[in-house]
Amino acid sequence: MRLRMPLLAAATAALGLVTAGLTAGAHPAAAAPVHHGYTGSSAEAGADRAFFDAVVRSVAAKRAAHPDAASVTITYDASGAPTFSGEISRSASIWNGAVSNVKLQAGSSGADFSYREGNDSRGSYASTDGHGKGYVFLDYAQNKEYDSTRVTAHETGHVLGLPDHYEGPCSELMSGGGPGPSCTNSSPDADERARVDQLWANGLKAALDRALSASR
Numbered sequence: 001m002r003l004r005m006p007l008l009a010a011a012t013a014a015l016g017l018v019t020a021g022l023t024a025g026a027h028p029a030a031a032a033p034v035h036h037g038y039t040g041s042s043a044e045a046g047a048d049r050a051f052f053d054a055v056v057r058s059v060a061a062k063r064a065a066h067p068d069a070a071s072v073t074i075t076y077d078a079s080g081a082p083t084f085s086g087e088i089s090r091s092a093s094i095w096n097g098a099v100s101n102v103k104l105q106a107g108s109s110g111a112d113f114s115y116r117e118g119n120d121s122r123g124s125y126a127s128t129d130g131h132g133k134g135y136v137f138l139d140y141a142q143n144k145e146y147d148s149t150r151v152t153a154h155e156t157g158h159v160l161g162l163p164d165h166y167e168g169p170c171s172e173l174m175s176g177g178g179p180g181p182s183c184t185n186s187s188p189d190a191d192e193r194a195r196v197d198q199l200w201a202n203g204l205k206a207a208l209d210r211a212l213s214a215s216r
Contacts, residue, residue: 051128052161058112072102077111084138088115091153098193101200124151126158147184161199
């Protein structure tokens with residue numbers, strides 16, 4: 001979510017259901033962190049997919065170990081971003097109230113992804129380290145200029161599989177900084193909610209089938 005230069009972002013290709021990242025031995029190509037949200041390029045869309053795939057694989061592996069679990073839960077570790085603990089908690093509550101097929105839960109042990117904070121001229125972003133783990137980075141300056149809960153909820157949207165859509169209105173959470181700093185909406189719209197539910201119903205099933213096969 002590069003909120004400072006939203007007008008430079010080209011339209012991001014719609015995120016397809018998870019396929020390539022769930023094949024045997026599939027991992028993001030680069031070992032170095034892949035940062036999200038700078039130019040709206042195809043590389044950015046690929047980073048979104050890589051991050052989402054990493055989270056899905058992590059969840060599927062745990063689900064394979066406990067196939068009778070009642071619901072799909074993504075565990076996050078917020079200890080690396082203490083300044084934004086309130087925004088992270090609110091973002092989780094927002095998403096948990098918006099979607100049915102996946103839930104976010106705080107926890108440090110075996111977390112599927114984490115939050116970090118600091119200074120970065122590129123702003124906040126979601127990233128994968130190339131080894132099946134991901135994190136959300138929250139930039140101090142950006143979170144002062146823009147509504148911090150919106151920033152955090154937006155970046156969490158990438159965890160759940162949504163790409164940027166800077167051209168969208170303020171009512172779209174994934175429009176990010178496109179509508180400008182005056183936009184304080186931190187809730188996904190109906191289309192975004194439906195898309196997340198679809199992704200976790202179908203994408204996780206494919207990943208879980210793969211994980212179960214590998215465990216046999």
